[in-house]
Amino acid sequence: MQLTVLGSGTAMPVPERRQAGYLIAGGERNLLVDCGAGVLSRLAETDVGYEDVSTVLLTHHHLDHVADLFPLLKARWLAGEEHLEVIGPTGTAALVDGLFSTFEYLDGRVDVAVRGVAAGTSFTAAGFDVTARETRHSLRCLAYRLAAPESDVPAREGPLTLSGDSEAFAGLARFADGTDVFVHDCSFPDDVDVSGHPTPTSLGEALAGTDVGTLVLSHLYPHTAGREEELVRGVRAAGFEGDVVVAHDGMQLSPGEG
Structure with missing residues (x-):
């Protein structure tokens, strides 16, 4: 399994950080977790490219996690790719339907399969075994734990977990x-008073x-710029x-190896 951070930023853009997006390779197909603004261009810079990403797994529906979803769909259509699977929390079908109602000319251009998943469930996405858990955020959000199929390890014991947006808490x-x-x-x-997101101390305590x-x-607001070592400490x-x-955008890690 290989994780590539496509977007480590937030709804407040900075030049070096695109909005949320993570590419995971090593399943039956490549999996994109979240698709915020700028993620499509980052994806185009990879060897995988947007042509080879046919499954998108959304943690939640805030704009900085979904803004490039329909640009991805359109880019794949223009490239001759005719299918896109979108998986996410309850309400994902309504999100996609709403986007099609706005961009009617795209309706029917691509075969779009939408699947809603609930906290506490296990499922497959792009061949990965996935378990979902609800987080603590201002909008319903799911964290995901993933295992590659060849690992023969249940998703609840998988090597990679992504929180989505969330306060830090014991669960x-x-x-x-x-x-x-x-x-x-x-x-x-x-030193920032915030809810729905953690600070380093609350995260370390949890x-x-x-x-x-x-x-x-990850999911770093401009307030963290130049203070990265402080976050770690x-x-x-x-x-x-x-x-x-x-x-950082472009970071690569290989969970489950070594």
């Missing part, structure tokens, strides 16, 4: 416990005592003992 920490790589929202430094190999801090000082890295 989500338990969901990720034992994972090789945990990509978690770390939107703001400790993850203290868990067995997580590498924690990847804050997580560690609060009790998390695993490796901590700050995400």
Whole structure:
């Protein structure tokens, strides 16, 4: 399994960070988790390209996680690709229907299969085994734990977990416990008063005592610029003992290997 961070940013753009998007290779097909603004262009820079991504898994429906969904659909149509699968929390079908009602000329151009999934369920996406858990955010949001099919490991024990947007809390920490790589929202430094997102200290406290190999801090607002080392120190000082890295667009990791 290989994870490529396509977008480590948020709804407040900065030049070096696109909005949320993560490419996961190593299943039966390539899987794109979230598709915020700028993710399509990042995807076009990869060896995979948008032509070879036919499944999108959404954590939630905030604009910085879905803005490039229909640009992706259109790009695939123009490239001659005729299918796109979109999976996400309850309401994903309504989201897609609403977009088609706005962009009517795209309706029927691509065979779009939409699937809603609920917290606590396990399912397959692009051949990956996935388990979902609800997070704590201002909109219904799902975290996902993934295992590659060849691993013969249940998704609940899979090597990669992505939080989506969420406050840090014990239930989500338990969901990720034992994972090789945990990509978690770390939107703001400790001196910002925020809800629906964590700060380094709250994240480190929630993850203290868990067995997580590498924690990847992502979904970074401009407030974190130049303070990346401070984010890492804050997580560690609060009790998390695993490796901590700050995400950047283009970062690649190989969960489950080694």
